Amino acid sequence: MSYKYCPHCYNEVLDITHYHGEELDVCRRCAGAWFERGELNGLIAEVNQQPDHEGFEQILGERLGRTELRCPSCDDVHLHNFRLLHDYDVEVDICPECDGVWVDHDEMDKVEHSPRIRQALDDLNKKVSVKSWLFQAVSRFPVEYNVKPHRLPLVTWFLLLANTVIFLAYAFDIDTQLWLFDHFASRPLDLAAGDEWWTPLTATFLHGDFLHLLGNMYFLYIVGDNLEDVLGRFRFLLLYLLCGIGASLVSVAMNWNSPVMSVGASGAVAALFGMYLIWFRFASLTFMFLVYQKKLSPLWYFAIWLLLDNVFAMIVDGRGVDYWAHIGGFAVGVGVGLLLKDFVHRRNPMVRFLSEESVGIRR
Numbered sequence: 001m002s003y004k005y006c007p008h009c010y011n012e013v014l015d016i017t018h019y020h021g022e023e024l025d026v027c028r029r030c031a032g033a034w035f036e037r038g039e040l041n042g043l044i045a046e047v048n049q050q051p052d053h054e055g056f057e058q059i060l061g062e063r064l065g066r067t068e069l070r071c072p073s074c075d076d077v078h079l080h081n082f083r084l085l086h087d088y089d090v091e092v093d094i095c096p097e098c099d100g101v102w103v104d105h106d107e108m109d110k111v112e113h114s115p116r117i118r119q120a121l122d123d124l125n126k127k128v129s130v131k132s133w134l135f136q137a138v139s140r141f142p143v144e145y146n147v148k149p150h151r152l153p154l155v156t157w158f159l160l161l162a163n164t165v166i167f168l169a170y171a172f173d174i175d176t177q178l179w180l181f182d183h184f185a186s187r188p189l190d191l192a193a194g195d196e197w198w199t200p201l202t203a204t205f206l207h208g209d210f211l212h213l214l215g216n217m218y219f220l221y222i223v224g225d226n227l228e229d230v231l232g233r234f235r236f237l238l239l240y241l242l243c244g245i246g247a248s249l250v251s252v253a254m255n256w257n258s259p260v261m262s263v264g265a266s267g268a269v270a271a272l273f274g275m276y277l278i279w280f281r282f283a284s285l286t287f288m289f290l291v292y293q294k295k296l297s298p299l300w301y302f303a304i305w306l307l308l309d310n311v312f313a314m315i316v317d318g319r320g321v322d323y324w325a326h327i328g329g330f331a332v333g334v335g336v337g338l339l340l341k342d343f344v345h346r347r348n349p350m351v352r353f354l355s356e357e358s359v360g361i362r363r
Contacts (some may be wrong), residue, residue, distance in 0.1 A: 007069035007079060007093070007102055008032060014072060020046045026071065037328075040101050040111070047112045055098075056111075057184045060119050061086045061236050069102065071095040084111060085118050087125060087360035110353055117353055120147045120228075125362045133293045136286055141215075144222040145295060146283040147350065149229035155237045156224035160217050163265060165224060171331035176297075180206065185261035188252045200248030201241060206263035216265040223276045230279060230348045231340075241273030243332050250328025257262050262322040267329035273302050274333020279344050282354040282361055295363040306330060 004029035006012040014025035014034055022043045025034040034042070044056055061083025071077040077101045079093035079102060090110050093102040103111050110117065124145055132143040170177040183196070185201035190196045209214040247267020255262075276283070279296045284295040287304065289332040296304075345352035353359070 004034060004072035006032060006145065007034075007072060008029060008104075022046070026239065033103050033105075033108065035101045036073065037099040037104065040103070044112060044114065044228070048115050048215050056101075056114060057086075059085055059114065060092075060147060061088065064091065066296060067093055069093055071098065071100060072102070073098050073100050077167070077215065084114055085121065087121050087362065088117065089358035089360065108299070109349065116350060120350060120354055121359070123127050123147060124168040124264065128286060128293050128295060129268070132286060135291055139287070141218050142222070142287065142301065144285055146226055146271070146280060147354070149225045151229055153225035153228045155240075155358075156220065156228050157234045159220060159224070159237075159240065159265075163205055163213065163220075167207050167210075171210070181263065185263045186248045186252065187261045188255045188258040191252050192257050200245045203248055203263050204241075204244035204265045205260075208263055212264055216269050218267050219269050220265065220272065223272050226249065226280060226283075227272055227275055230351055239275075239336060240268050240272070243329060243336065244268030246332040247271060247325045247329030250332070251322050251325040254324040254328070262325060264325070266322065267325035269330030270326045271333030271336070273298075273305070274335070275337040275340075276328045276333075277302050278334060278337030278341055279351060282359055284361065284363055297361075297363065300342070302330070 004014040004025050005012055007030065009027055009029045012027050012029045014027055016023060017026050018024075020043050022035075023037050024036075024039055024043075026032070040056060064081040064083065066078050067081050069079040071079055074095055074097045077095055077097045080096055081091055081093055084092055084107075086091040092105055092107070092111060095101070125145070126145060128143070135141070136143055170180050184199055184202035185206060186199040187196070188250060190201065207216065224236075224240075231239065244265065244267055246282075247270060248262070251262055251267065283298055285298060285301040287291050287301060288294075289298050304326070310326050345355070
């Protein structure tokens with residue numbers, strides 16, 4: 001009986017085991033795995049439920065060169081090192097003689113999910129187009145490049161609908177608007193006196209005019225679906241409402257005893273920005289520099305938004321916009337994002353894979 005030896009541990013004999021219906025050889029010391037020709041394709045097809053999987057050889061990245069590792073199946077043949085995918089700095093070792101593949105233990109889950117990772121990278125690395133340029137040139141709103149959610153964003157749609165219906169209920173009747181704002185807008189003076197304690201929540205569903213509503217709903221639309229997908233519907237709704245309250249309370253604290261009322265979902269949406277920044281660093285949002293459209297990372301996009309549209313604008317002219325709700329909401333969102341980052345990564349392996357430094361994002 002011929003034995004196969006681990007290319008890393010040398011004298012360690014590989015043990016035969018079964019994994020997802022495929023037979024493979026595993027090193028008990030380093031937990032790396034050796035796949036004979038075709039076995040890795042069978043495993044990838046099984047894990048991804050893709051019986052017609054084209055084969056990982058078709059999506060391999062560039063060859064990096066010959067290694068000092070020796071093939072477990074061939075005599076005195078060195079393995080060659082390849083990137084698993086283009087734009088993805090994860091490597092596998094392949095025998096040029098028998099086409100066997102060695103996968104290190106810490107790379108196994110990435111290799112298993114390589115078709116989904118490749119599809120995600122294709123979506124993330126799309127170039128800006130004439131269509132996206134025209135949209136942003138006319139609307140002044142960014143275009144998002146991110147992975148597609150796996151579930152319908154029903155809560156996001158509900159929030160969009162609820163905010164819109166509530167706005168339309170008073171948009172054409174000034175008396176109704178004044179009554180609603182008087183009873184449900186957040187006013188620091190009233191809260192400081194212990195009155196109208198419910199308004200930090202209800203104010204997040206009121207908007208001053210159509211453009212105010214449109215801006216908030218657009219940003220809720222582009223970031224809400226991914227956040228709802230990774231959190232789950234109930235958690236997303238709960239965090240949206242709590243962050244809206246938190247943003248309102250920051251505004252109240254920074255404008256203590258002010259008689260000026262505050263309305264809008266901006267604080268809650270700004271909190272979503274903070275969570276999005278922490279969990280989707282691999283996404284891109286377009287920014288228009290005069291007529292030049294450029295994809296930016298969430299870090300750069302929200303830094304520009306925070307500094308120019310809020311801090312600088314508040315210093316120059318702080319009237320008419322509740323900047324502290326934006327800043328407070330964003331800070332709350334970043335805090336929640338950091339607190340729940342490990343939970344989100346455990347629950348969503350693809351988000352974890354794409355958040356690693358090994359991912360190459362073209363912007």
